[in-house]
Amino acid sequence: MSYAVKEMFLTLQGEGVQAGRRAVFARFTGCNLWSGLEKDRATAVCQFCDTDFVGMDGEGGGRFQDAKAFAEAVIAQWGRGEDSRFVVLTGGEPMLQVDDALIDALHNAGFEIAIESNGTLAVPRSIDWICISPKAGSETVQRSGDELKLVWPQRNSDWKTMQDWDFRNHLLQPMDARGDQAASDANLAAAIAFVQANPKWRLSLQTHKILGLA
Numbered sequence: 001m002s003y004a005v006k007e008m009f010l011t012l013q014g015e016g017v018q019a020g021r022r023a024v025f026a027r028f029t030g031c032n033l034w035s036g037l038e039k040d041r042a043t044a045v046c047q048f049c050d051t052d053f054v055g056m057d058g059e060g061g062g063r064f065q066d067a068k069a070f071a072e073a074v075i076a077q078w079g080r081g082e083d084s085r086f087v088v089l090t091g092g093e094p095m096l097q098v099d100d101a102l103i104d105a106l107h108n109a110g111f112e113i114a115i116e117s118n119g120t121l122a123v124p125r126s127i128d129w130i131c132i133s134p135k136a137g138s139e140t141v142q143r144s145g146d147e148l149k150l151v152w153p154q155r156n157s158d159w160k161t162m163q164d165w166d167f168r169n170h171l172l173q174p175m176d177a178r179g180d181q182a183a184s185d186a187n188l189a190a191a192i193a194f195v196q197a198n199p200k201w202r203l204s205l206q207t208h209k210i211l212g213l214a
């Protein structure tokens with residue numbers, strides 16, 4: 001199978017429990033909850049997305065013809081050193097494209113594999129770090145993993161039911177209102193208040209945005 005990738009780059013994981021860790025990010029093209037086109041945002045299931053995942057024209061992006069070609073590109077992004085290799089599969093929705101051949105190729109290259117998924121498709125447990133970020137209005141079928149990362153606030157988000165799912169870490173990430181600073185500040189305040197009231201949950205900041213990283 002070939003893989004459509006918007007961009008691939010070396011950065012630090014900005015979010016969640018693994019924040020601060022050196023990582024190659026592979027951002028897959030396409031999502032099942034939004035076309036990625038602004039004209040469709042208001043009618044999409046997921047309307048708050050902060051990411052461009054349309055096309056294959058980003059830095060390091062393109063169509064990779066097979067798992068070997070994909071893994072070679074990830075290895076090249078990592079550069080020298082075999083130690084603590086870490087790749088984050090994201091998108092768009094990576095589970096529309098990630099398959100066993102890709103996971104095997106990355107493992108054979110010595111990478112620990114993390115995924116950022118909306119949870120509407122099952123994620124193989126061979127992935128080393130599963131982060132699921134449920135979207136109100138979609139069905140979360142992947143109800144286990146390493147971290148549940150809920151963007152907050154989301155209307156009609158059933159966070160109490162989510163606490164019964166099988167996740168080791170519960171993170172609340174304030175919604176970036178994409179240019180509306182007052183709204184972003186209000187979302188941060190709401191997230192802090194939520195965590196103060198619900199100690200099972202921890203705040204996840206998008207530290208790459210604070211640091212000016214990709």
Ligand SMILES: C[S@@+](CC[C@H](N)C(=O)[O-])C[C@H]1O[C@@H](n2cnc3c(N)ncnc32)[C@H](O)[C@@H]1O
Nearest residue numbers: 048049050051091092093116117118133175176
């Ligand atoms: C762009 S998504 C790609 C992976 C997958 N489609 C998903 O939604 O989990 C990566 C992460 O960014 C989060 N995210 C997207 N838009 C956001 C926003 N406006 N504010 C905060 N987090 C956001 C998602 O919930 C997800 O955890």
Ligand SMILES: Nc1nc2[nH]cc(C(=O)O)c2c(=O)[nH]1
Nearest residue numbers: 012013014015090116208214
């Ligand atoms: N640095 C950095 N960390 C991230 N963690 C999750 C991201 C994503 O878009 O999936 C992301 C991202 O886009 N950049």
Ligand code: SF4
Nearest residue numbers: 031034046049092118
């Ligand atoms: S599910 Fe993820 S990639 Fe898709 S629109 Fe929502 S945040 Fe963006």
Ligand SMILES: [Mg+2]
Nearest residue numbers: 050051090214
């Ligand atoms: Mg991002």
